[in-house]
Amino acid sequence: MTERIRLMKRPAPGKARRAPGKADEEVAALAWGLAHPARAAILRMLLDRGECICGAIVDSMPLAQATVSQHLKVLQETGWIEGEIDGPRVCYCPTAGAMTRFKELLKGLDTGERGS
Amino acid sequence: MTERIRLMKRPAPGKARRAPGKADEEVAALAWGLAHPARAAILRMLLDRGECICGAIVDSMPLAQATVSQHLKVLQETGWIEGEIDGPRVCYCPTAGAMTRFKELLKGLDTGERGS
DNA sequence: CAGGTTTATCGTAGATTGACGATACACGAT
DNA sequence: ATCGTGTATCGTCAATCTACGATAAACCTG
Secondary structure, three states: OOOOOOOOOOOOOOOOOOOOOHHHHHHHHHHHHHOOHHHHHHHHHHHHHOOEEHHHHHHOOOOOHHHHHHHHHHHHHOOOEEEEEEOOEEEEEEOOOHHHHHHHHHHHHHOOOOOO | OOOOOOOOOOOOOOOOOOOOOHHHHHHHHHHHHHOOHHHHHHHHHHHHHOOEEHHHHHHOOOOOHHHHHHHHHHHHHOOOEEEEEEOOEEEEEEOOOHHHHHHHHHHHHHOOOOOO
16 A cells, blocks of 8 residues: 555644644544545445455446456555455455454544544 | 536436535545645634634735635635624624534444435 | 466556645634 | 724645546456
């Protein structure tokens, strides 16, 4: 992946402007994974069925196979799903705990925890 | 906003490939709002303090005022925050229920509800 | 090994993002 | 009215995203 999270520039000119903390980056990364309807749909499907062959996902969406494959890659990179090679095909399933982790982070957002 | 959510093309060639449902679009839109560390940090700040003058937010981040303003706009457009004009300044606060709504949608993702 | 299936990757095109400085706008105070 | 402050918007640039077809890679089957 080519640095999906952009870096903040400007080395704090005068005031101690605090860069976003780790938790913020983690929230952002996970949120990014869901930030496209197709990816939300894919994740929904996987959570619903438990697991799915890539081909089944492609067949269920109005997108080209290459495009779906890209979305699957993003979902993997953001930690939402895992893929297991099964002969000539690949079986995807939700990463255990990802949703829980995301909800925790959201709670942290909401609970006055420092983002660093 | 100029169609932040891209449309799916391909009018379902043969199989009844289902486009992402409304819930998926809503999840994606809200997730998009959080999908940048700076925006997560801003929202965290607002949830923590209840409300904040724009200037205070700018001062707390290593970003130019124009950039912060853009992020605030995104957060508004995605429904996370609201801004109230207060004389020459603008006071931002979290939209009531946005976080709750988001969590509901996540639960729906997780609970086998149809995305349409 | 040849052939078919399944999935990932490459290369490309067009839109959009994120960042900034500069500028315009709105308002309160002098 | 004019000045100064606080925000939003404009214009721009480089980088990234999304989508696609084409192609490669990996794997069973015959």
